[in-house]
Amino acid sequence: MAAKYLIRLDDACETSNLDKWNAIEATLDAFGIKPIVAVIPDNQDETLTYQGKNLGFWSMVKRWEEKGWSIAMHGYQHRYHYVDRRKLLFPFYDQSEFGGLSVEEQRLKIKNSLRIFRENSVEPTLWVAPGHSFDEVTLSALAHEVSFRTISDGIAYAPYMYKGFNFLPQQLWRAKKKSFGTWTVCLHPDTMSDQAIADFKRDLAQQHMQGKYISLNDVEFMGRKKDIVSRLFSFYFWTRYRLVNLIKN
Numbered sequence: 001m002a003a004k005y006l007i008r009l010d011d012a013c014e015t016s017n018l019d020k021w022n023a024i025e026a027t028l029d030a031f032g033i034k035p036i037v038a039v040i041p042d043n044q045d046e047t048l049t050y051q052g053k054n055l056g057f058w059s060m061v062k063r064w065e066e067k068g069w070s071i072a073m074h075g076y077q078h079r080y081h082y083v084d085r086r087k088l089l090f091p092f093y094d095q096s097e098f099g100g101l102s103v104e105e106q107r108l109k110i111k112n113s114l115r116i117f118r119e120n121s122v123e124p125t126l127w128v129a130p131g132h133s134f135d136e137v138t139l140s141a142l143a144h145e146v147s148f149r150t151i152s153d154g155i156a157y158a159p160y161m162y163k164g165f166n167f168l169p170q171q172l173w174r175a176k177k178k179s180f181g182t183w184t185v186c187l188h189p190d191t192m193s194d195q196a197i198a199d200f201k202r203d204l205a206q207q208h209m210q211g212k213y214i215s216l217n218d219v220e221f222m223g224r225k226k227d228i229v230s231r232l233f234s235f236y237f238w239t240r241y242r243l244v245n246l247i248k249n
Contacts (some may be wrong), residue, residue: 001158003178007035008152008170008186010128013043014057017050023197024189025064026121029147030224031204034215036152036184037064037076038128041116045078049110050190058120064194065122070216072152073124076113088133090153091094091238101171106141113144126150126168130152139163150216155237156230157181159221166221169230171237210233 009024039061054060060168065071065128075097083100085091089119098106117124125148129138143164152165154160158181161167170184188199203209226234 001179001182003180003212004182004218005175005209006182006184006214006216006219008072008128008184008197009035010038010186011040011078011190012037012061012074012189013040013048013049013078013197014053015043015049016054016057017052018054020189020192020197021060024187024192024200025073026054027197027201027204031213033204033213034068034070034217036072036126036128037068038121038152039074039117039124040074040076040078040130041113042077045080048078048190061096061122068215068217070126071117071122071124072116072128073110073113074128075130076109078130080133080194083133085133088135089138090132090134090155092241095131096135097130098138099133099135100138103137103141104139105145106147110141110145118143124148126152128152131169135146136163139165142146150221151212152184155160155234156226157232157233158227159219160224160226160230161221166223168216168219168221172198175209177208192211 032121061071078097080095082094083096085094088096088099127142148200149164150166150168152168152170155171159166159168168184169182170186172183172185175185189230
C-alpha cells in the first residue's frame with residue numbers, strides 16, 4: 001500500500017491566532033486538502049490565549065465543517081491534572097484532562113463538550129485527546145456519550161481496531177517521505193512561525209507528495225487489530241522515546 005497522508009490541526013479555540021489559522025487554511029485550500037481539525041469547545045488553558053476572544057469562532061468551525069474538513073472533539077477545556085503516564089494508552093506526558101478520572105467524571109466532561117458543539121450546530125466526527133493523554137476509561141466514557149467511533153492517535157503503520165474504536169495513527173509532526181502506510185501529520189498553527197508556515201507550503205508542493213494527501217473520508221477502516229509490522233514499529237517508537245527522555249533527564 002503506497003503511503004498516504006492526513007493533515008491534523010490541533011488546538012483550534014476561541015483565542016487562537018486567527019492570522020496564522022487563516023494562513024494555514026488558505027494553504028490547504030490551495031492544495032485541495034481537507035484536514036482534521038481538533039477543536040477545544042471551552043478553552044480554559046491560558047497558554048493557548050494568543051488573542052482576544054474571537055466572536056466568530058464557531059461560524060469559522062461551521063465553515064470548515066461545510067467544506068468537508070473533519071471536526072474532532074479535542075477534549076473539553078484543555079485543563080490538565082497530574083497522572084502517571086504509565087496508566088495512559090499513549091504515555092507521552094504525566095498530565096491529562098481525562099486520564100485517571102472516574103468514568104462518571106469523564107462522561108460529564110464529554111457530555112458538556114458535545115453540548116457546546118451542538119449548541120453551535122457542529123457535529124464532531126472523531127476524538128483527539130489533549131496531549132494524547134487518555135486511558136481505557138475514556139474509551140468507555142466516549143462509548144456512552146458519543147456516536148462516533150474514530151480516534152486520531154496511536155503509533156502504527158495503518159488504522160487498527162481497539163476496544164470497539166477505529167484508531168487512526170498519528171505519528172508525524174512534519175511530512176516525511178514514506179514508502180507505505182497511513183500517516184497523520186499533526187500541526188499546531190498557533191505556534192508556527194512564518195518560516196514554518198512557508199516550509200509547510202513547500203512540503204505540500206513537493207512533486208513526490210502529489211496525490212498522496214487524503215481526508216478522513218478516504219480512510220479505509222478494516223476493523224482489524226494492530227498487525228505485527230505496526231506492533232514492531234510501536235515498540236521501536238516507544239523504546240526510542242523513552243531513551244531520548246532518559247538522556248534529556
